[in-house]
Amino acid sequence: xxxxxxxxxxEAFINYILQFGNLxxxxxDFILNKSGILKLKKDEYFSEAxxxxxxxxxxxxxxxxxxxxxxxxxxxxxxFVEENNFVSDxxxxxxxxxxxxxxxxxxxxxxxxxxxxxxxxxxxxxxGWKEVENLILKNCLLxxxxxxxxxxxxxxxxxxxxxxxxxxxxxxxxxxxxIASYLGITQQSLSRIRRNVR
Amino acid sequence: xxxxxxxxxxEAFINYILQFGNLxxxxxDFILNKSGILKLKKDEYFSEAxxxxxxxxxxxxxxxxxxxxxxxxxxxxxxFVEENNFVSDxxxxxxxxxxxxxxxxxxxxxxxxxxxxxxxxxxxxxxGWKEVENLILKNCLLxxxxxxxxxxxxxxxxxxxxxxxxxxxxxxxxxxxxIASYLGITQQSLSRIRRNVR
DNA sequence: TGCGCTTTTTACCAAATGGTAAATGCTTTG
DNA sequence: CAAAGCATTTACCATTTGGTAAAAAGCGCA
Numbered sequence: 412x413x414x415x416x417x418x419x420x421x422e423a424f425i426n427y428i429l430q431f432g433n434l435x436x437x438x439x440d441f442i443l444n445k446s447g448i449l450k451l452k453k454d455e456y457f458s459e460a461x462x463x464x465x466x467x468x469x470x471x472x473x474x475x476x477x478x479x480x481x482x483x484x485x486x487x488x489x490x491f492v493e494e495n496n497f498v499s500d501x502x503x504x505x506x507x508x509x510x511x512x513x514x515x516x517x518x519x520x521x522x523x524x525x526x527x528x529x530x531x532x533x534x535x536x537x538x539g540w541k542e543v544e545n546l547i548l549k550n551c552l553l554x555x556x557x558x559x560x561x562x563x564x565x566x567x568x569x570x571x572x573x574x575x576x577x578x579x580x581x582x583x584x585x586x587x588x589x590i591a592s593y594l595g596i597t598q599q600s601l602s603r604i605r606r607n608v609r
Numbered sequence: 610x611x612x613x614x615x616x617x618x619x620e621a622f623i624n625y626i627l628q629f630g631n632l633x634x635x636x637x638d639f640i641l642n643k644s645g646i647l648k649l650k651k652d653e654y655f656s657e658a659x660x661x662x663x664x665x666x667x668x669x670x671x672x673x674x675x676x677x678x679x680x681x682x683x684x685x686x687x688x689f690v691e692e693n694n695f696v697s698d699x700x701x702x703x704x705x706x707x708x709x710x711x712x713x714x715x716x717x718x719x720x721x722x723x724x725x726x727x728x729x730x731x732x733x734x735x736x737g738w739k740e741v742e743n744l745i746l747k748n749c750l751l752x753x754x755x756x757x758x759x760x761x762x763x764x765x766x767x768x769x770x771x772x773x774x775x776x777x778x779x780x781x782x783x784x785x786x787x788i789a790s791y792l793g794i795t796q797q798s799l800s801r802i803r804r805n806v807r
Numbered sequence: 808t809g810c811g812c813t814t815t816t817t818a819c820c821a822a823a824t825g826g827t828a829a830a831t832g833c834t835t836t837g
Numbered sequence: 838c839a840a841a842g843c844a845t846t847t848a849c850c851a852t853t854t855g856g857t858a859a860a861a862a863g864c865g866c867a
Contacts, residue, residue, distance in 0.1 A: 487762045489762075542739070542743075555754055556750065556757070559754070563761055563792070563793040564679065595762040595763075596825090597824075599824090599845095599847085600823085603824090784814070797817085797854090800817080801816085
């Protein structure tokens with residue numbers, strides 16, 4: 412069982428959810444009391460293909476990537492998430508079914524996490540929570556689609572430019588090979604593009 | 610003001626929403642009473658960039674495409690929707706703000722439509738409707754991302770194969786140029802690919 | 808049927824990207 | 838510091854895709 416998170420980390424979390432609905436102190440305390448803390452070392456998994464997701468998490472420190480293996484056995488990174496965002500294979504977590512993708516720590520990470528049981532208790536206790544949860548999920552899905560979809564119609568150079576717009580600074584925190592995978596190009600092409608940009 | 614839709618078209622709509630929540634006859638009747646019917650000729654717009662979306666619609670007949678203009682002035686198709694699905698620039702419709710994309714009829718279309726006023730009245734009257742609405746929207750977003758995101762990491766041939774998996778039969782209902790745009794390749798490349806597939 | 812319009816196919820060459828392999832650079836650790 | 842291991846860059850050539858242009862095919866309409 413994870414420890415309790417520290418005060419400072421909780422604040423960012425509360426600020427995040429207050430964007431999506433008004434909750435009073437009693438309600439936020441209830442939520443915080445349900446949360447645990449989970450630390451991941453670089454390369455460790457938050458969730459794995461073939462397993463049922465154990466937690467929904469809020470990333471207080473670090474970067475994770477979402478990836479799957481295509482039919483050629485290559486890992487395809489389809490999303491990055493930075494600190495102060497939710498991290499979850501939410502459909503599979505909610506239904507408690509086996510996932511088909513990995514969520515992996517790109518750096519050492521720290522997350523506030525909720526088990527299925529605690530997450531359900533929050534939903535059943537806090538009036539209006541399910542609406543907040545829906546807004547958060549909708550927001551995450553929209554962000555994901557707005558970032559990934561435009562890549563389809565751009566060439567490699569513009570894809571890299573979009574990556575830098577969508578994830579400022581992230582270029583220095585994750586390996587080049589994962590960025591190339593996210594952009595749907597080879598690592599060599601991306602390396603070549605960077606040279607030409609300079 | 611649009612006419613009322615015909616009985617047979619309403620059934621598919623009711624069946625669709627009943628997938629996402631239990632509503633009794635009185636409730637579905639209330640919803641149906643708010644709906645109008647909108648017919649579009651091929652190439653006409655359901656919603657336009659620069660305008661506030663007037664309706665959320667349920668497509669009972671036909672195919673539409675979602676597209677925007679990139680900075681080179683080229684139309685980029687990012688989604689197709691076939692009959693028996695909702696059609697809406699939902700974020701902009703809900704907030705009643707100016708859209709930045711077009712929703713265009715690929716064929717003659719027939720839709721059941723709801724104005725913002727009527728849509729809000731449904732939400733304020735039917736207990737549990739907002740939850741149903743959220744589930745529907747979540748479902749649409751997930752479908753959109755599951756279809757578009759994998760294209761990024763595939764070559765032109767595999768993109769075309771994915772299109773045919775995701776939209777069986779649609780290849781015969783929309784112009785080749787729009788499919789190519791959706792896949793992020795040129796029309797000439799797609800034509801070449803089709804020849805090699807045969 | 809035949810004309811005019813649009814869509815789709817072909818062809819050709821240029822440019823971009825992929826695949827293989829090797830060299831370089833960076834980090835960790837003994 | 839040196840060695841080992843991993844990440845990134847470079848180089849070279851093959852393959853794919855793009856851009857331009859023209860031909861062919863399909864379609865609506867007089």
